[in-house]
Amino acid sequence: MTFTRRDVLKFSSIAGGGMAVSLIFQDVDVIGSLLARGQEARADDGSGADFGPFLRILPDNSVEFVLDRVEMGQGTLTSSVTLLCEELDFPPDEVKVLQAPVDSAYNNTLYRSQMTGGSSSIVEGHVKLREAGAEARARLLKAAAEQWKVDVAALDTRDGVVFVKADPSQEATYGALAARAADLSPGRVKLKEWDQHRFIGTEVPRVDRFDKSMGKAVYSIDAAPPGSLVAVLIRPPVPGAVLEGYDESTLQGVTGVQKVVRTPASGVAVIAEKYWQASTAARALAPTVRWKSENAFQKSTSQLLELFHKEAEQEGDSVRSDGNFAKAYRTAEKKILADYELPYLAHATLEPQSATCLYREESRDEPNGLVAEIWSCSQVPDSATSFVADALGVSRDKVLLHNHLLGGGFGRRLRPDYIIEAVEVARAARLAVPIMVQWSREDDMKNDDYRPMAVCRMMGSVDEQGKLSSFFYRCAAQSIMRQFAPGFALNLMPSWIPGGVTRFLGDSMGSLMAGMVAVEGAKDTTYQCANVEVEFREIELPLRVGFWRSVGHSINGFVMESFIDELAHLASADPYQFRRKHLKDDDRRSAVLDRVAQLAGWEQPLPAGVHAGIAVHKSFESYVAQVAHVSVDGSAVKVHKVFCVVDCGRVINPLIVREQMESSIVYGLSALFAGEITFDKGQVVQSNFHDYPVLRMNECPEMIVEIVDSSEEPTGVGEPGLPPLGAAVCNAIFRATGKRVRKLPLSRGLS
Amino acid sequence: MATDIRINGTVKQVDVPSDTPLLWVIREELGLKGTKFGCGMGLCGACTVHLDGAAIRSCITPIAAVGSGEVTTIEGLPQAPVPHEGDGELHPVQAAWIANSVPQCGYCQSGQIMAAASLLKEKPQPTKDEIRAHMSGNICRCGTYQAIERAILQAADRLSPRKEPTP
Numbered sequence: 001m002t003f004t005r006r007d008v009l010k011f012s013s014i015a016g017g018g019m020a021v022s023l024i025f026q027d028v029d030v031i032g033s034l035l036a037r038g039q040e041a042r043a044d045d046g047s048g049a050d051f052g053p054f055l056r057i058l059p060d061n062s063v064e065f066v067l068d069r070v071e072m073g074q075g076t077l078t079s080s081v082t083l084l085c086e087e088l089d090f091p092p093d094e095v096k097v098l099q100a101p102v103d104s105a106y107n108n109t110l111y112r113s114q115m116t117g118g119s120s121s122i123v124e125g126h127v128k129l130r131e132a133g134a135e136a137r138a139r140l141l142k143a144a145a146e147q148w149k150v151d152v153a154a155l156d157t158r159d160g161v162v163f164v165k166a167d168p169s170q171e172a173t174y175g176a177l178a179a180r181a182a183d184l185s186p187g188r189v190k191l192k193e194w195d196q197h198r199f200i201g202t203e204v205p206r207v208d209r210f211d212k213s214m215g216k217a218v219y220s221i222d223a224a225p226p227g228s229l230v231a232v233l234i235r236p237p238v239p240g241a242v243l244e245g246y247d248e249s250t251l252q253g254v255t256g257v258q259k260v261v262r263t264p265a266s267g268v269a270v271i272a273e274k275y276w277q278a279s280t281a282a283r284a285l286a287p288t289v290r291w292k293s294e295n296a297f298q299k300s301t302s303q304l305l306e307l308f309h310k311e312a313e314q315e316g317d318s319v320r321s322d323g324n325f326a327k328a329y330r331t332a333e334k335k336i337l338a339d340y341e342l343p344y345l346a347h348a349t350l351e352p353q354s355a356t357c358l359y360r361e362e363s364r365d366e367p368n369g370l371v372a373e374i375w376s377c378s379q380v381p382d383s384a385t386s387f388v389a390d391a392l393g394v395s396r397d398k399v400l401l402h403n404h405l406l407g408g409g410f411g412r413r414l415r416p417d418y419i420i421e422a423v424e425v426a427r428a429a430r431l432a433v434p435i436m437v438q439w440s441r442e443d444d445m446k447n448d449d450y451r452p453m454a455v456c457r458m459m460g461s462v463d464e465q466g467k468l469s470s471f472f473y474r475c476a477a478q479s480i481m482r483q484f485a486p487g488f489a490l491n492l493m494p495s496w497i498p499g500g501v502t503r504f505l506g507d508s509m510g511s512l513m514a515g516m517v518a519v520e521g522a523k524d525t526t527y528q529c530a531n532v533e534v535e536f537r538e539i540e541l542p543l544r545v546g547f548w549r550s551v552g553h554s555i556n557g558f559v560m561e562s563f564i565d566e567l568a569h570l571a572s573a574d575p576y577q578f579r580r581k582h583l584k585d586d587d588r589r590s591a592v593l594d595r596v597a598q599l600a601g602w603e604q605p606l607p608a609g610v611h612a613g614i615a616v617h618k619s620f621e622s623y624v625a626q627v628a629h630v631s632v633d634g635s636a637v638k639v640h641k642v643f644c645v646v647d648c649g650r651v652i653n654p655l656i657v658r659e660q661m662e663s664s665i666v667y668g669l670s671a672l673f674a675g676e677i678t679f680d681k682g683q684v685v686q687s688n689f690h691d692y693p694v695l696r697m698n699e700c701p702e703m704i705v706e707i708v709d710s711s712e713e714p715t716g717v718g719e720p721g722l723p724p725l726g727a728a729v730c731n732a733i734f735r736a737t738g739k740r741v742r743k744l745p746l747s748r749g750l751s
Numbered sequence: 752m753a754t755d756i757r758i759n760g761t762v763k764q765v766d767v768p769s770d771t772p773l774l775w776v777i778r779e780e781l782g783l784k785g786t787k788f789g790c791g792m793g794l795c796g797a798c799t800v801h802l803d804g805a806a807i808r809s810c811i812t813p814i815a816a817v818g819s820g821e822v823t824t825i826e827g828l829p830q831a832p833v834p835h836e837g838d839g840e841l842h843p844v845q846a847a848w849i850a851n852s853v854p855q856c857g858y859c860q861s862g863q864i865m866a867a868a869s870l871l872k873e874k875p876q877p878t879k880d881e882i883r884a885h886m887s888g889n890i891c892r893c894g895t896y897q898a899i900e901r902a903i904l905q906a907a908d909r910l911s912p913r914k915e916p917t918p
Contacts, residue, residue, distance in 0.1 A: 036857075071856075072856050073854075073855030073856030073857070073893040074855070075855070203852075205849075205852035206852045206854065206855075208854070208857065209848070209849050209852050209853070209854055210849060211857075212854035212857030212860050213845045213848040213849050213853070213854060213857075213860060213864065214785070214825065214826075214829075214841075214845060215783075215784070215785020215786070215824070215825030215826050215861045216785065217857045217858075218784070219787075219858060221787070221788060222784040255768070274775065274779045274780075275775055275778075275779060275788075276767075276768075276771050276772065276775040276779070348892060349858075349892060350787075350789050350795065350797060350856075350858045350859050350890060350891075350892045351787070351789070351856075351858045352788070352789070405856070405857070406856060407787070407856055407857075407858030408856050408858060408892045408893065409856075410892070440791055441789065441790040441791055441792070441795075442791075655852060659855060659895070659898070662894050662895075662896075662897055662898075663855060663893050663894040663895075664894075665894065666891075666893075666894025666896065667892065667893075667894060670892075688790055688791075688792050688794060689790055689792070689794040689795055689890065690792070690794055694890055694892065695894070696886075696887040696888075696889075696890060696896075697882075697883045697886045697887050697889070697891075697896040697899065697900070698883040698884055698886075698887040699887075700883075700894070700896040700897070702897075703897060
């Protein structure tokens, strides 16, 4: 039995501060997110009426919403439903959410692809989703007006019902009107004013909270169809190692093993009926696998550090050049030069990567048949499809990707390597059943595309008045865009363009865009200074790097806000006041900085041993300032509180904004304390959560988040809470110990 | 090796090597997907289930160690004894999770809920420190820790109403 509106009202609202909660389910089959259960947009069976690509209303008054982005915890599923429901006038918890297929109708127009990332879903979607709701409602009103022979102005709606204002007992459900309404034109619709909202701007609880609290949510790892086999892949131990051979006889008599195959990427896939069988067999086989490593990457982190430091001393590509830094710095009396070291970081999504592929040879009997049907999760379903089609040499319509919930994204699922792998395994195996390639935690830790390591050379000076007189930033790191541009090109180009052309374009894009994300958050600094230089020195290595929550800002937020703190100290100035006097009053950084200082009691004395650090950073068009309260005992750093003020323009859901700030703070703290991926002769050292520790509940500070009341356009919140966090904490450490943290993570020691 | 396993109020027969982790028996032999795989080393807590009402990490518990114990997974949690009328099909911890909109990506939440339920069985009125210590075995990469703590306090309060605020 489905969940009625009456049942919804029985939930205490969070705004209501719910104490005792009385819940009565007739049956736990609640709607609120079919997507959580792995439902995709269904083919039209004729019963529903479509109102554009996002919305279908069925005769029984159920509302189906096709989600164009993916939900990975950042809340876009709930926000999207909320935006639609606001204008449609329908309860968010009752919407059936389905996942969009690969189709350009579901593009994120900012990226001309179906990408979810860059904290952009609301920026791109808030008008179009509201319009979708408003247009549907307008049509429904017209249909009712027509049916009852009244003026539209005489009608109103409430929660899926159209009624006559003067006589509310005269009503019809959306479902009853939908078929006729879908044929009508909406006319020009006017969206509600921001102060007229019922759902937008309130703490709408997450629509997918039911399934996720009952173990019903379906992730990639759960999505393999019945009858699937499971494969564990033995991958090259170092980038560039080539498979020579292995001794399959070790698996003789091992239960459940179906096949062992080589893949084009030099892997060995052990295919079995069940995961544990595959995993056990792979562990037995692994010692017999031989690799040729002559041309492989064999460096260790100590060598990488040497290389990076050397590169950081060399001139890079200039991306900003104001005034004359060299002269100003040379002639300055008070100046600092500081080199910062930040490590490679793993995404460590709690759900390890997986993908299932059913591969069928192209056949003359079934020329329109699918060649690859895939079940997985992806932040770039269309790009993944393009890659697979390209790898198989087939047209894109021969590839079908079923997208699912992500057990964590953080940018990891922007690279479809795990999907391509599964297709390669399935193609090599030639078994007529779906094959799931399941990654272990060790596989995930060692085959990630890491947040790039960086050495940043910072130089700056202050004048007699304590004002910035020169500022220099140079980042030496690998380029993420160089690795991803070819995929963007492939996805953007129509498939009839020859592969060579596409690849050339991709490489060119890579060169043009090489420094693009690397310098974000540094290039656009607004600290007033006449002489500013920002450079990017690209380092080319055969290590996979990728988008890690807040990307370039994850490095530059730390480096910029730590170094500005160093300059404040050089000027014998209060860190908050120093920043503030270098920012214009109308800079939105100023407002969040002022408010966080106030909120955290910056002027007030703190308990003995507790010290405060401050940081402010703009990323993805949102502005965040944080103060951390920290105490240091020897080498043990304890973060007691983090105050966080965020300006993300008009707020769609303050609950989700707060959650994303908390989420970013926890994610950032994990990395700050102990996050590092190191290499030993080319091999990743870390393997699981014992040697790549992440923050746990007992280490979590108290987080106090405040949202600025703003009438600016809505901007994103998935990532902006992360960049200032490291500096806020380390600036507090400096106050506590006199030691400036320039090398991360903290577990390397304070010195 | 054919063996009986008591799970979620029923008895099922499975035929797997005796060293097969309970996690994979649950997921693959019995088709219950609510219990998740996160690390395989008992470090992340995503695989948490109950054995005779107490939380265990099923990824490092071989099926041989289960014996005649009663296994409860997230799917079976609602049927665990529910002290309050009107909870219908939900355990008070789950009800609190929903009321507080705890899950973000949700992948860790089955394990979190199972850990929280076992805590409240052990300690009906846990302090905040006891909550944090008990729950520190469950990693959440989305950082829902503050919301989890709120939900546990609310569930505890519902199960055993307190006169004084929680220390």
